[in-house]
Amino acid sequence: MQTLGLSESTPRTESRWRALLWPTIRNQWDLDYVTRQGFWVCFVLATMTLVVNMAAGFVFDGLFEAGFYYLAAMGVRERSRSAGIAAFTAYLLSGFVMYRFGQNGFSILRIVFLALLLANVRGNLQAAGWKGDADEGTPERLNDTFGDKLADQMPRVVWPKGKYLFFVLAPAEIALLAGALIRS
Numbered sequence: 001m002q003t004l005g006l007s008e009s010t011p012r013t014e015s016r017w018r019a020l021l022w023p024t025i026r027n028q029w030d031l032d033y034v035t036r037q038g039f040w041v042c043f044v045l046a047t048m049t050l051v052v053n054m055a056a057g058f059v060f061d062g063l064f065e066a067g068f069y070y071l072a073a074m075g076v077r078e079r080s081r082s083a084g085i086a087a088f089t090a091y092l093l094s095g096f097v098m099y100r101f102g103q104n105g106f107s108i109l110r111i112v113f114l115a116l117l118l119a120n121v122r123g124n125l126q127a128a129g130w131k132g133d134a135d136e137g138t139p140e141r142l143n144d145t146f147g148d149k150l151a152d153q154m155p156r157v158v159w160p161k162g163k164y165l166f167f168v169l170a171p172a173e174i175a176l177l178a179g180a181l182i183r184s
Contacts, residue, residue, distance in 0.1 A: 025123045032139040035077050038120030039151050041113055042073035042087050068173045071166035077155035080163070081124045086170040088117040093177035100181060 025031055046069030053062025068090065075083025092114060099105030141152035 023119060023123070025126045029139050031079070031123050031127045034120055034123035035079055036151055037116060038084060038087075039073045039077035039155065041116045041120075042069050042076055043150075045087075045091065045113065046070040046073060064169070065173065068166070068169045071158075071162050071169065074155040074159040074162055075166055076120055077151060078159040079124055079127065080159070081121070081128060082170075083163075083166065084117065084121040084124050086166075086174065088114065088121050090170070090173050090177060091117060093174065093181060097177055097180045 023030060023034055025034065046066045049069060050062045050066035053059070053065065069087065072083050072087035072090075076087060091110070095105040095110050095114070097105070141148075141156070143149060143153055
């Protein structure tokens with residue numbers, strides 16, 4: 001019972017919303033939770049971006065942005081601070097670009113996704129200052145379901161080689177968004 005956490009008598013101090021949007025990062029398991037959450041946010045953004053751009057007829061734009069967010073998802077899961085910062089910055093800038101051109105740039109969904117991406121950046125920055133604890137260990141990555149293979153196994157394979165492409169796409173994505181924001 002205690003292993004499952006069912007007999008724990010101390011109540012959690014965080015509300016569900018705080019645990020989701022601004023979690024306390026105390027150990028490797030907390031960080032693993034946040035990076036897994038960040039992976040899924042970036043994965044959903046990539047998929048939505050691809051579908052919307054393809055439906056609008058912007059094939060190149062859709063492939064470019066979806067590739068950026070898919071690779072950001074891999075980097076976020078592999079605890080890359082720069083991937084998390086780039087994903088947050090690009091998504092924030094795209095909201096400003098949409099707002100500038102008369103669309104609803106900051107919907108409730110965008111604000112929630114921005115908060116989730118910011119929580120990921122915060123978690124990775126906090127973890128960068130940790131001194132390694134030999135007793136703590138790292139959480140085991142699962143390989144049971146398709147979602148486990150996608151979120152836990154694929155980033156380990158894709159990120160070591162894909163990061164080079166990501167570090168070309170990320171500055172280009174941010175520069176294009178900044179240029180669209182500045183352009184009159």
